[in-house]
Amino acid sequence: MSFPQYPEYRDSGVEWLGEVPTHWEVTKLSYITNRIGSGKTPSGGATAYVSKGVPFIRSQNVHDNGLWLDDIVYIDEETDREMAWSRVRPLDVLINITGASIGRSCLVPAGFGRANVNQHVCVIRLDKAAEFSSWAAWSMKAPSTKEQVKVSQTGAAREGLNFEQIAGFYLCMPPLNEQKKISAFLDHETARIDALVEEQQRLIALLKEKRQAVISHAVTKGLDPDVPMKDSGVEWFGRIPHHWAITKIARLFHIKAGGDLKAELFSVEKHGDFQFPIYTNATDSSYVYGYTSSPSFPAGSLTVTGRGDVGFAIFRDEEFEAIIRLLVLVPEKGVSSKYYTYLINSLLAFSEGKSAIAQLSADQMSPYQVVVPPFREQKDIADFCERESLKLDTLTDQAKNLIKLLQERRSALISAAVTGKIDVRGWTPPADSAPADQEARMEAV
Incomplete structure (x- = not known):
């Protein structure tokens, strides 16, 4: 989809707006508002929240595609x-003014009931809300406004905006009829893009579920659908192949926690004798803390996180060192670490009674029971899981990349429309605005 430009442009006088259509005005936000301010944290903080009452909007509820009320408090x-x-009030514009979500904004829908905000959310109230609120809300989402947020941030320890800075934000102001046309265009086109994003997000969720199901079935049932089965006696394994055994994980692995680093054996950079990676308690398999000249653990081991996201296993294919809170499982002969990496991640839930465990130690992990297929089957199952994971992960990555492209398209469309880089005065919504099939919609964006 492409749109023409306006016939004539002029310099806006504002760096991040660039040139604007000749007949458009440029104004500060303060000139079209009668209120810019935020709330506060109630006395008692979170203890002041109640199960029912007046919705209390926090920064996690304010998103560029609207209010998210799933975790609203009262x-x-x-x-x-x-x-x-x-x-x-309805038709207020909300913008986050602190933290990682600074600059995220949305319009309060017409008909929205009574609500309040905390100190991290700024309320922008327009003089003529019915006329300007939709335009102002779209303008606040544009990269030109995000750039003004970026250059205005204050606070040494945390990003922050004050009300004076927000009041000084520059907005383009086309004639009212154009504002309404552009707002309607953006309402329609971003809804189409958002529908595509939601489809891809659902696809990612389905692929994740399928990946989990495929691996869980393989590591507990094997690859032969006709093999005789027996009851494992362990609830989370259910029935397993008749020739498989059950044992404690400590009988298959030597389990040890990582330790403190010796300064003389550590380097931030990989060089000279410092060729062996040092791993920390992280779920990113590629993350390396540093390098050592004297690794403690052999290639073919696996690591398991002991804090945070407890129980996440990663297969390690080279010699390495591990530091405190990361558990290392060194296999006995005839044990496939790759197979048990898949098994641990798909089935073992480390807990104390009914509660998730806060920190996993070698002693706590040792008695956990696992299935024991013959070594050849362990390797075949691990290879199968690797192939299937690669297929599903590739599809997941494709969906994530498409979401990224769609979000970039959405941002570019908003920017072009609210700064006059495209002329949508001739745009009319399709007669049938209902979402079409995915292929047709992809052609549209």
């Missing part, structure tokens, strides 16, 4: 009265 009527100045 305050009582008295707290809301004490914070009456920060109540939210």
